[in-house]
Amino acid sequence: MANSAVEMPARLTQARSERTAWQKLKVSPNWLGFWYMVPAMGILILFLAYPLGLGVWLSFTDTKIGRDGVFVGLENYEWLAEDSVFWTSVFNTLLYTTVASAAKFVIGLYLALLLNKHLPFKAMIRALVLIPFIVPTVLSAIAFWWIYDAQFSIISWSLRQLGWIDHNINFLGDVWNARWSTIFANVWRGVPFIAITLLAGLQTVSPSLYEAATLDGATPWQRFRHITYPLLTPIIAVVMTFSVLFTFTDFQLIWALTRGGPVNATHLMATLSYQRAIIAGQLGEGAAISTAMIPFLLAAIGIAWYGLQTRKWQQGGSND
Amino acid sequence: MDLNRRSLIKGGAALGLGGSTNLLAYAKAWAQASPFKVEPNAKINLMRWKRFVEAEDVAFMQLVAAFEAATGAKVNVTNESYDDLQPKASVVANTGQGLDLVWGLYSLPHLFPQKCMDLSDVSKYLGEKHGGWAPSAELYGKLGGKWIGIPIAASGALMNYRISSMNKAGFKEFPKDTAGFLELCKALKANNTPAGMAFGHASGDANTWIHWMLWSHGGNLVDKNNKVIINSPETAKALEYSKALYDTFIPGTASWNDSSNNKAFLAGELHATVNGISVYVAAKKEKPEMAADMNHAYMPIGPVGKPTELHLPFTMLAFQFTKVPNACKAFIAFMLDAPQYNPWIGAAQGYLSHFLGEYDKNPVWTADPKTTPFGDIAKRTLTPAGLGTLGENAAAAIADFVVVDMFANYVTGREDIKGAMAGAERQAKRIYR
Known part of the structure; x- marks a missing residue:
């Protein structure tokens, strides 16, 4: 062109005005x-x-709220590199993202396959599945906060009534309990998005392919492995990219449930960044934590985009 | 008689007006005499913390209405919860628009002192007129020689306990020293009527009582020159004491936020805690038999031999960029004037304590002996900076839970004493660099 x-x-451009x-x-x-x-x-x-x-x-300055900073180079990053709370938050974020995204994918795919079958009241069930996604995050977080309360948890209460436990479960007060509890709440909230999107993908798969496979004697697993899965990969790529990004940058749920406690065991990079930048006023340091999220996010996008998009037309080639 | 909704509203309005006619006449007279002349058509945007006691809010809004009527200014009040107030104020400070007055928690003006209007004339006027400021007011309101905020009132963080449970645990009166308090907590646990205080990220509850614990044993985050001295044998003693206490607590306090102890106490599961008077106020309304069995006490005194309490002052600041500086000053002065202030702290039922000497005489502190300890809050409170100067460093250390996390790290077994202290020292040195 x-x-x-x-x-x-x-030479020519210079010659002209x-x-x-x-x-x-x-x-x-x-x-x-x-x-x-x-x-x-x-x-x-x-x-x-x-x-x-x-x-x-x-992130390269020491700006505080209400006061301009000066350029300090990599000082914020050097400090964070030795900050155990920061590394805890990195670990938490990775754990949270990996476990929650994987769980959301498996459950979401299962739900989508289930909803793709001919069920009675199909439309209504499909609408119901979306509820956790529709409820504002803060509201569902508050509901979970009550469910996980140290004294008034409905789960602890029920199990106590049944006589299975003799003291309340310390959902949010114990390091690992708190991590699993927040992951569970995130999964609960995130599944509908994945299920409904994958369901939409499933419905684009032509039934004639299944008919042909059935005539050839394919088992249900073979039909899933060789028809559903390959035709679904583009949707999976998109939906998992979004899911990983949303989970990685989750904030509201953690903030409403634990504020990053107990003793920073559930601080994600996003919540730690907010706490340091806005609550404690250290804008520069908070910005450094947010900036540190970028490489992780780019990596996640890269994997989803290039790893899962195996078909030629997705990369600009013709689909033959 | 034709009694419908409309006539009821009319009647209510007439009643309200009748009640406030005197207030209005007085307010007009006040506006005439006040040294702060409100700008014509002034509009004040005010953000305050969300009320804990309903009657306090009602009285506050009456006060706002009287100010509007007397001066012709409009005051637009927004309420924000404790935890949202500070970030919103910070954003406004940074962008330079949106609010004129913020009524926030303890160190708020010190987080962005350059953005706060000089209120020295207001404080001088009020101090001279109303019996002088408590010493803590100066610590909270002043930076350098300048008042950057006016401490309006403080909420106490004192011992709330059930009398019957304490008696059953073998104590006639509430222990006055930390050793006795630990004994009480042990006995309470043995009776299955446990005590409990927040070790979680509870900005109000955890910061107040945990700083008390640190100071009561002689530990300090910084010395008077703002040099970090948290890593000390005294801090270690405070940590050991906290662990002993934690072992007697109701389970789950590491996850507690500001409302957890209120809920547990009112449900009858918690028998001693550190809190404002809000539990008692709620109990009086909903569970009179519990209120009758409740009382309050000063925080026990530790090895240092003097009170080491931290309470929650509510300081009002005016932004430097406001277009109506005089209206802001006038509003603050009006709020703290006796005809407003007395009924208002009366309505707060002990939740708000005064900084101005004149209000020691307010009947709220004597009518019910159970509220009496809360009358001395301003005289007893230290500042979150401890020995150091209150400023943005101290505000950042509080907001980042440096001291709270040090204690929580140790009591939950995540770190040993040395590790917990070293971690806090490192963080504090960064903040105080």
């Missing part, structure tokens, strides 16, 4: 596309690139 403005030798070059750009058909893109680019730069860039810049 020829682009006269770009390919013009430097600036005004003519600008006039040329204004009307050049090669630049027309660029002018059409300007509004969208403006929005993206203003609302995405600028805040992101500002966050990264803040």
Whole structure:
């Protein structure tokens, strides 16, 4: 593709006045596309690139709330590298994301397969499945907070009434109990999104493929492995990317349930960043924690995009 | 008689008006005499902490209405919970618009002192008029030679206990020293009527009682030059004491937030805790028999031999960028004037204690002896900075739960004494660099 403005030798452009070059750009058909893109680019730069860039810049300063900082280089990162609370939060975030995403995927896929069958009251059941997703996170978090309460937990109470335990379960007061409890709450909330999206994917699979496979004597597992799964991978790639991103950056659930406690055992990078930046006023350090999330997120996107998108048309080739 | 909803509303409005006519006349006179002349058509955006005692809120809104009527200013009040108030105020401080007055928790003005308006004239006016400020008011309100906030009132964090459970545990009166308090907690646990205090990230409850524990044993986060001295034998003693206490507590206190002990106490599961008077106020309304069996006591005195309490002052600040500085000053002065302040802290039923000497005489502190200990809050409270100067460092250390996490790390067995102290020391040094 020829682009006269770009390919013009430097000697020639210098010879002409600036005004003519600008006039040329204004009307050049090669630049027309660029002018059409300007509004969208403006929005993206203003609302995405600028805040992101500002966050990264803040992480290299010692800015506090209400006071401008000075450039301190990598000082924030050096401090975080030796901060055990920060590493705990990294560990928690990875554990939380891995376990919760895997669980959400398995349960979501199972639910989707189930809902794809001919059930009585199918439409109603499908709508019901969405409920955890519709309820505002803070509300469901408060519900879970009561369920996990140290004194008034419904689970502890029921088990005590049944005589199975003799003291309340310390859901949020014990390090590992708290981690599993928050993961469970996240899974509960995240499953419907995955189930419904995968269900939509399942419905695009042509029934004739299953018919043909059945005639060839394929078992249900073989039908799943060789028809459903390959045709579902593009949807899985998209849905898991979103799921991992949402889980990795989860904030509300943890904040409402534990505030990162007990003793920072459930602090995620997002909650720790908020606590340090906004509550404690150390904007620079909080920004460094947020910035430290970026490589993890890029890696997650990379894996989902290039690992799961194995079909040619997804990478721009023809699908033959 | 045709009694419908509309006539009821009318009647109610007439009643309300009748009650406030005097207040209005007085308010107008006050506005005339006040040294702070409200700007014409002033609009004040005020954010305050969300009420814990309903009657207090009602009285506060009456006060706001009287101010509006007297001065022609409009006051727009937003309520935020403890934990949301500070982040919102911080954002406003950074963006420079949205609010004029913020009524927040202890160290709030010190988190962004450059953004706070100088209120020295207001404090001088009030101090001279109302019997002088308690010494702690100066610690909370002043930075350098300047008042950056006016401490309006404080909420006490004192011992709440059930009298019958204490008697059954073999104590006639509430122990006055830390050793006696530990004995009481042990006996309470043995009787299955346990005590419990928050070790979780509870901004109010955990910070107040855990700082008491640290200071009562002579430990301190920083010395008077803001040098970090948390890693000390005294801190170690406080940690050992906390572990002994924790072992007697009701299970689950490591996960507690600010409301957990209120709920457990009112449900009859918890028999001693550190809290404001809100449990008692709620009990009086919902469970009179529990209220009759409740009482309050000062925090026990530790090896250092003097009171080491930390309470929750509510300080009001005005932003420097406000367009109506005089209206802000006038509002603060109006709030703390006797005809407003007396009924208002009366309505708060002991939840709010005064910083100005004149209000020692308020009947709320004597009508019910169970509220009496809360009358001395301003005289007894230290600041979250301990020996150091209250400033953004101290505010950050409190907000990041440095001391709370040190204790929680040790009592839950995540770290030994040395590790817990070293971790807190490292964090504190960073904050106080």
